[in-house]
Amino acid sequence: MNRLEQIQQVTVTAQQMRDIEGRIFAAGMPVAALMEKVAGAIVDRIIGDGGLVKHLGASILATPKNYPPNTSPLYKNFPPQFRKVTILVGPGHNGGDALVVARELHFQGFIVGIYCPFPKLKELTSQHAQYAKSLGIPFYEQIDNNLLKDCDLIIDGLFGFGLEREISDPIASAINQINQLAKPIISIDLPSGIHTDTGEVLGTAIRATHTLCLGLWKQGLLQDRALEYVGKAELIDFDIPLADIAAILGETPQIQRVTKAFALAHLPLTRPPVTHKYKMGHLLLICGSRRYAGGAILTALGARASGVGMLSIAVPESIKPLLVSHLPEALIIGCPETESGAISHLLEGIDLESYNAIACGPGLTKDATSVAKLVLDSDIPLLLDADGLNILAQMGTIPKLSKRQALTILTPHTGEFKRLFPDLPDSTQDRVNAVREASRLSSAIVLLKGARTAIATPDGSVFIVPESTPALARGGSGDVLTGLLGGLVAQSSACSCGTGVSPVSLAEIVAAGAWWHAQAGILAAQERTELGVDAFTLTQYLIPVVGSGE
Ligand SMILES: NC(=O)C1=CN([C@@H]2O[C@H](COP(=O)(O)OP(=O)(O)OC[C@H]3O[C@@H](n4cnc5c(N)ncnc54)[C@H](O)[C@@H]3O)[C@@H](O)[C@H]2O)[C@@H](O)CC1
Ligand SMILES: Nc1ncnc2c1ncn2[C@@H]1O[C@H](COP(=O)(O)OP(=O)(O)O)[C@@H](O)[C@H]1O
Ligand SMILES: [K+]
Structure with a gap:
């Protein structure tokens, strides 16, 4: 550099x-x-x-x-x-x-x-x-x-x-x-x-x-x-x-801007010549409900762009055919569902420990409580977003996150942040301080979404994504981020070969992913105006951002 x-x-x-x-x-x-x-x-x-x-x-x-x-x-x-x-x-x-x-x-x-x-x-x-x-x-x-x-x-x-x-x-x-x-x-x-x-x-x-x-x-x-x-x-x-x-x-x-040079150095853009799909990370997405089926698709398309080796997606049984039709390469796991169409519990026989990472939350609804509890008890890297965070806030289990054997990543927007950390300073004010305090309190890597997304580690390091576009202020763009980050976390955890990734290294990867997401928004807005960046379109711009010449 x-x-x-x-x-x-x-x-x-x-x-x-x-x-x-x-x-x-x-x-x-x-x-x-x-x-x-x-x-x-x-x-x-x-x-x-x-x-x-x-x-x-x-x-x-x-x-x-x-x-x-x-x-x-x-x-x-x-x-x-x-x-x-x-x-x-x-x-x-x-x-x-x-x-x-x-x-x-x-x-x-x-x-x-x-x-x-x-x-x-x-x-x-x-x-x-x-x-x-x-x-x-x-x-x-x-x-x-x-x-x-x-x-x-x-x-x-x-x-x-x-x-x-x-x-x-x-x-x-x-x-x-x-x-x-x-x-x-x-x-x-x-x-x-x-x-x-x-x-x-x-x-x-x-x-x-x-x-x-x-x-x-x-x-x-x-x-x-x-x-x-x-x-x-x-x-x-x-x-x-x-x-x-x-x-x-x-x-x-302690506080760093996430630049292009930084991000590209932390994204898994080249692969070793001899490898196989499970070495490139196996991500389990747990998302979606009958009510929010689209959120599951968007999350999965974000994960697809991450290049993750294997993608498994747990959704309520009734929306399985929809997911299969959109993501033919993924393994779709249809789960028993509640009357409201949320996942009631994971299928018997799913071994959570066989995945390199879990990303859980988009479109789940708050009825999927038992699933959230289960993943919190697992020993693999876990990213929680959206209803995953809302369930966490309801359970009041933030203090227990420090007991997890593996790293946890929380990706709240300011509303979710308030529900999760009601006693912390308002995250719409001094965001750098707020996200740092949240990470310290929860022992998790916390990504606070916004115009300048900030990511903190429990030891006080903060990464700020310095460029973005308000074109991303649109339903579903956060789901894309969850999938993308989940895929990146799974790859890094597979590559660490069981030695474990340090919180700072993982936060660097998360920060690089947030940069990638923002740049895709910027590129899409340049080509299609700020009105033209719906969440599906956003997923189509992820690869071009890191593709040739960029
Ligand atoms: N030393 C240098 O030659 C350099 C100067 N730089 C420039 O110097 C700036 C910093 O200079 P200073 O430390 O003199 O600070 P500023 O020029 O930012 O302002 C300080 C002055 O404003 C007064 N003041 C502060 N708050 C006030 C308020 N609310 N109402 C009325 N008066 C107020 C202070 O009493 C002081 O006189 C940098 O922002 C930059 O523009 C540096 O960027 C580059 C190197
Ligand atoms: N004004 C803005 N400028 C830049 N990025 C934004 C802006 N508003 C929102 N975003 C980004 O868009 C995404 C929105 O995520 P989220 O609030 O979870 O939406 P959803 O749940 O609908 O997907 C986040 O990545 C956030 O950083
Ligand atoms: K000035």
């Missing part, structure tokens, strides 16, 4: 970023030099070749006006048009970065205006402000019409990771006013107002169209509640030495 791929996996809190920067400064890098470097990279990303300005659409290229031709190399990227950029400057080094950007855009021929309502600035920031004023760049203490009229682009440098309390007036009102303009807004490091670690909105926050995160990914940008403020996020690398990151975060950071 190259340096940039490693950097992309890292996430930090504000304190960790401060500590990492502290080491760089202590080693002799001047603060002012770093600010120049960072701001230079931001300017390049905004107006350089292939820069954001070109992608922001027509609004950035306003009515042509007579502006003196500029011969600088960057300027040649643009037709000679009038460009007005408003830059929001805060009191700290986020504001300092913004002032350097303002200065450079001014030199490149942009018409720059600065909003800076703060009477006192940090020293370096203050020096940059003084120089910008000397160049004739206008400063405004209030958001007024001169500043916003005809403005094509707003650059937000009010607060970065130094934001420490709620934003109050007049800045809060200014932010609200700016948000209403519906202009492109590029936030430097974080949208001002977003808590660096928890993603909480501190009073109010800039609704950015783009966020250029500096140096290392800030944890708050990966929290669901921050996403509507973050817009498209990307990392601006400024060559932080890996040794300084490792010195603060350890060789393996």
Whole structure:
């Protein structure tokens, strides 16, 4: 993995970023030099070749006006048009970065205006402000019409990771006013107002169209509640030495972003030349009911895409023919059923220990209690989802999960999470903390579904899937995930040849599977729009995501 791929996996809190920067400064890098470097990279990303300005659409290229031709190399990227950029400057080094950007855009021929309502600035920031004023760049203490009229682009440098309390007036009102303009807004490091670690909105926050995160990914940008403020996020690398990151975060950071490089390294994409089906994992899916027959099909199609060697599917007897017709390769086990059409118990003679993994839950209904009890008592890796989780919550057996000999994986959405862990903090808020606590409490690997799905291990490692699509917010896409993960877990458990997989290794595989699922959603949405990603279609995009060239 190259340096940039490693950097992309890292996430930090504000304190960790401060500590990492502290080491760089202590080693002799001047603060002012770093600010120049960072701001230079931001300017390049905004107006350089292939820069954001070109992608922001027509609004950035306003009515042509007579502006003196500029011969600088960057300027040649643009037709000679009038460009007005408003830059929001805060009191700290986020504001300092913004002032350097303002200065450079001014030199490149942009018409720059600065909003800076703060009477006192940090020293370096203050020096940059003084120089910008000397160049004739206008400063405004209030958001007024001169500043916003005809403005094509707003650059937000009010607060970065130094934001420490709620934003109050007049800045809060200014932010609200700016948000209403519906202009492109590029936030430097974080949208001002977003808590660096928890993603909480501190009073109010800039609704950015783009966020250029500096140096290392800030944890708050990966929290669901921050996403509507973050817009498209990307990392601006400024060559932080890996040794300084490792010195603060350890060789393996506790909280990691699941990147493509990470995921591909953990998926079983190539097989040994000499093998057979049982060596490639045997998964038992327990799912479906007369009422929710489709859920069983979707789960099974997810498992099919995982490449698992053998797939057995336990369903109520009455829907067996349906499953056979959709999955001719699978072994369908018709089970006795309750009056309501749920599985009442597993067939006599099914030896649970002969499987490499069990995935249980989608479409079961809460009437399948006895099955859930049975699988909990087994000694093989178990993934519980949907009604499997609801039954678990009803039985109140979370504490007993630690007694299981094999690993357990729970995959709740926020509603199921609340039922399972009623005493834990709300998982719609600080999700990273919530999923970590849940894993600690249950001794299970917990995957908390959402826009940024997060996976935790009992020892506190967390993996976050950083890209997904709301196209997946649709009935059945979770069933596909359960099957896919079940298949991956069965393969890894078969490959470990009885030595057992560690919780972290298994969580890495689960995280890779969640990445795969999200990428299939993204690819399907690109080709078919966000409306075109029904759960069946999603299953058809799993293989193309990891297929040739991807
Ligand atoms: N040191 C450097 O040269 C570098 C600076 N960077 C930039 O520096 C930023 C961090 O700089 P700082 O530590 O100065 O922090 P910020 O610029 O994020 O903000 C801190 C300032 O805001 C004030 N403040 C905090 N909360 C407030 C509130 N609610 N209302 C009003 N004022 C409030 C603080 O008193 C302080 O003056 C990063 O986000 C990044 O943009 C780094 O990215 C790169 C290296
Ligand atoms: N807004 C969103 N953005 C990205 N992914 C989402 C979003 N909403 C839901 N998802 C994903 O879609 C899946 C939904 O699963 P789940 O809630 O169990 O649905 P179902 O039970 O109907 O299959 C999860 O993988 C979740 O992470
Ligand atoms: K900012």
